[in-house]
Amino acid sequence: xxxxxxxxxxxxxxxxxxxxxxxxxxxxxxxxxxxxxxxxxxxxxxxxxxxxxxxxxxxxxxxxxxxxxxxxxxxxxxxxxxxxxxxxxxxxxxxxxxxxxxxxxxxxxxxxxxxxxxxxxxxxxxxxxxxxxxxxxxxxxxxxxxxxxxxxxxxxxxxxxxxxxxxxxxxxxxxxxxxxxxxxxxxxxxxxxxxxxxxxxxxxxxxxxxxxxxxxxxxxxxxxxxxxxxxxxxxxxxxxxxxxxxxxxxxxxxxxxxxxxxxx
Amino acid sequence: xxxxxxxxxxxxxxxxxxxxxxxxxxxxxxxxxxxxxxxxxxxxxxxxxxxxxxxxxxxxxxxxxxxxxxxxxxxxxxxxxxxxxxxxxxxxxxxxxxxxxxxxxxxxxxxxxxxxxxxxxxxxxxxxxxxxxxxxxxxxxxxxxxxxxxxxxxxxxxxxxxxxxxxxxxxxxxxxxxxxxxxxxxxxxxxxxxxxxxxxxxxxxxxxxxxxxxxxxxxxxxxxxxxxxxxxxxxxxxxxxxxxxxxxxxxxxxxxxxxxxxxxxxxxxxxxxxxxxxxxxxxxxxxxxxxxxxxxxxxxxxxxxxxxxxxxxxxxxxxxxxxxxxxxxxxxxxxxx
Numbered sequence: 001x002x003x004x005x006x007x008x009x010x011x012x013x014x015x016x017x018x019x020x021x022x023x024x025x026x027x028x029x030x031x032x033x034x035x036x037x038x039x040x041x042x043x044x045x046x047x048x049x050x051x052x053x054x055x056x057x058x059x060x061x062x063x064x065x066x067x068x069x070x071x072x073x074x075x076x077x078x079x080x081x082x083x084x085x086x087x088x089x090x091x092x093x094x095x096x097x098x099x100x101x102x103x104x105x106x107x108x109x110x111x112x113x114x115x116x117x118x119x120x121x122x123x124x125x126x127x128x129x130x131x132x133x134x135x136x137x138x139x140x141x142x143x144x145x146x147x148x149x150x151x152x153x154x155x156x157x158x159x160x161x162x163x164x165x166x167x168x169x170x171x172x173x174x175x176x177x178x179x180x181x182x183x184x185x186x187x188x189x190x191x192x193x194x195x196x197x198x199x200x201x202x203x204x205x206x207x208x209x210x211x212x213x214x215x216x217x218x219x220x221x222x223x224x225x226x227x228x229x230x231x232x233x234x235x236x237x238x239x240x241x242x243x244x245x246x247x248x249x250x251x252x253x254x255x256x257x258x259x260x261x262x263x264x
Numbered sequence: 265x266x267x268x269x270x271x272x273x274x275x276x277x278x279x280x281x282x283x284x285x286x287x288x289x290x291x292x293x294x295x296x297x298x299x300x301x302x303x304x305x306x307x308x309x310x311x312x313x314x315x316x317x318x319x320x321x322x323x324x325x326x327x328x329x330x331x332x333x334x335x336x337x338x339x340x341x342x343x344x345x346x347x348x349x350x351x352x353x354x355x356x357x358x359x360x361x362x363x364x365x366x367x368x369x370x371x372x373x374x375x376x377x378x379x380x381x382x383x384x385x386x387x388x389x390x391x392x393x394x395x396x397x398x399x400x401x402x403x404x405x406x407x408x409x410x411x412x413x414x415x416x417x418x419x420x421x422x423x424x425x426x427x428x429x430x431x432x433x434x435x436x437x438x439x440x441x442x443x444x445x446x447x448x449x450x451x452x453x454x455x456x457x458x459x460x461x462x463x464x465x466x467x468x469x470x471x472x473x474x475x476x477x478x479x480x481x482x483x484x485x486x487x488x489x490x491x492x493x494x495x496x497x498x499x500x501x502x503x504x505x506x507x508x509x510x511x512x513x514x515x516x517x518x519x520x521x522x523x524x525x526x527x528x529x530x531x532x533x534x535x536x537x538x539x540x541x542x543x544x545x546x547x548x549x550x551x552x553x554x555x556x557x558x559x560x561x562x563x564x565x566x567x568x569x570x571x572x573x574x575x576x577x578x579x580x581x582x583x584x585x586x587x588x589x590x591x592x593x594x595x596x597x598x599x600x601x
Contacts, residue, residue, distance in 0.1 A: 013409070051492050075498030082493060088353040089488055089543030099486050103498025108479040110546060155497070 001062045001077060001158035001190055002026040009056030010040060010047045016055055017043045018214030025192055030185045032201035033194040035211030036235055041194040045161050049080050075103035079152035081162040084144040086137055093147045094132040097122055100154035122153035141168035162193040166200060178204050198226050202249040210234050278541050282554040289558055293331050293565045329460045334564035335557040338529055340470045340519040342556020345530025346548050347477060347512040350488045351505060352413060359516040359530035362420040366427035367396020368520040369451055376446050377434045386521040393517030399423050452576030453526035455564050466518040473515035476507060478549060484508060485545035526577045528585035529556055535592055
């Protein structure tokens with residue numbers, strides 16, 4: 001399923017966060033959204049999910065305007081992985097994952113065996129079956145993040161939107177989640193994610209959008225969009241982009257202030 | 265799989281033993297009181313076999329309505345408390361968060377002040393409770409900006425304070441020998457003198473409020489993740505919240521109209537229920553209702569037996585509930601999460 005934004009303006013009443021955002025991602029794509037803190041990535045996601053109204057332009061799901069769809073219809077098409085949080089009540093991780101099935105249940109229905117099976121599959125895919133009975137509020141930030149990814153998988157949607165899915169994960173789990181993301185895209189899903197690490201975009205991204213001051217400053221393949229110049233401009237530090245012998249690309253930020261390294 | 269405790273029907277066992285215990289306690293409560301009644305005698309009255317007129321009057325006209333009323337009031341307040349706590353994502357919320365008790369109090373006190381008959385006092389109490397929450401809803405809807413939940417709660421505090429002030433004014437103006445004791449007693453809650461006829465308007469309203477809550481239990485559970493996440497998962501959060509508030513308010517207002525303002529039950533019982541069956545609303549709602557019914561039954565039985573005079577329910581629920589709540593807090597977060 002293709003998700004598009006056309007000349008989208010995003011923000012809250014009396015406070016525009018960004019505008020002129022035109023992006024598209026289709027089956028098999030991993031669109032990585034990069035940008036400094038406060039550049040509007042989360043606001044863009046919320047607008048793409050219809051959680052906050054667009055301030056201009058529109059969001060299309062397979063050509064259908066988002067505002068023509070009900071919440072359940074959207075939730076059967078697009079799953080959202082928010083940044084990890086602490087809920088007020090101590091559900092088990094399994095119960096949290098099971099909530100991903102809500103949009104597939106009738107108004108008065110309870111999850112059935114098929115839903116439980118989908119939740120178990122999602123946990124198994126991320127290798128966190130052993131967390132099923134654990135108290136969600138007592139999990140580490142990284143474990144909660146994995147549970148939220150599992151919940152999105154249990155939702156079984158063609159589009160996945162992930163807000164910094166690797167943010168609180170350890171080194172190993174970052175790789176695990178990135179590999180799962182690549183696998184999901186290979187299965188034909190459309191994935192949009194935000195990340196603070198350009199290396200992740202190089203590792204799994206098929207497309208990149210660099211957001212800065214509410215505008216898309218660069219788009220295209222990671223190699224085309226993420227250059228030393230575009231990254232340096234967005235993050236206000238000097239960035240070197242290096243290609244490794246095995247063909248992978250990494251970014252190396254300079255620890256000196258922006259512009260200083262040129263003078264010395 | 266290890267997730268056995270979350271299979272369908274995991275809560276059924278708990279619900280069954282709670283129901284069984286409740287039935288036994290209700291039978292016991294029917295036998296307790298100043299007029300001694302034996303088990304065999306009580307059974308023969310209840311099953312319509314031969315008995316003395318006096319036993320029949322005590323059991324059917326006095327104790328049975330009272331036991332039924334305590335079950336109804338406890339179940340309703342605890343269920344409403346479970347709803348509001350889930351809805352507001354806060355385990356410290358009680359059913360009067362949106363001003364329903366304060367509004368009902370004002371309505372009923374006005375009725376007593378005007379020397380209206382009991383039925384009219386109850387009706388005014390019910391109307392006052394609904395009116396207060398309606399006012400809170402209007403205020404919250406009029407304020408366009410900010411966190412919806414926070415504005416609802418703040419509006420509830422404001423409306424509750426206004427209703428409380430008006431109630432105090434009526435207390436000052438009321439006849440200190442005749443009306444004031446009745447007002448004070450009502451504001452502390454009591455089931456003394458409750459008749460079968462009082463239960464007929466309240467019970468169907470409570471049932472009508474509970475049915476949608478029970479049917480929507482899975483979605484209400486998801487709503488506790490917060491509006492935004494619930495919506496991302498496919499729940500029409502604003503509409504569902506409205507339904508929950510309307511139902512929980514109906515439930516609370518109808519029992520407050522019968523029993524007066526009984527505090528603590530709606531706050532403490534959902535916690536205990538959560539400790540037994542977990543936070544999943546589908547199991548929490550029946551468990552809270554059953555436990556609330558049992559708690560109220562015990563408290564009301566105490567209220568009518570520990571001394572010659574009736575002890576107001578609000579005093580007993582606080583005396584029992586407050587230390588218990590402190591103990592819960594001392595046990596740490598796990599206990600009330």
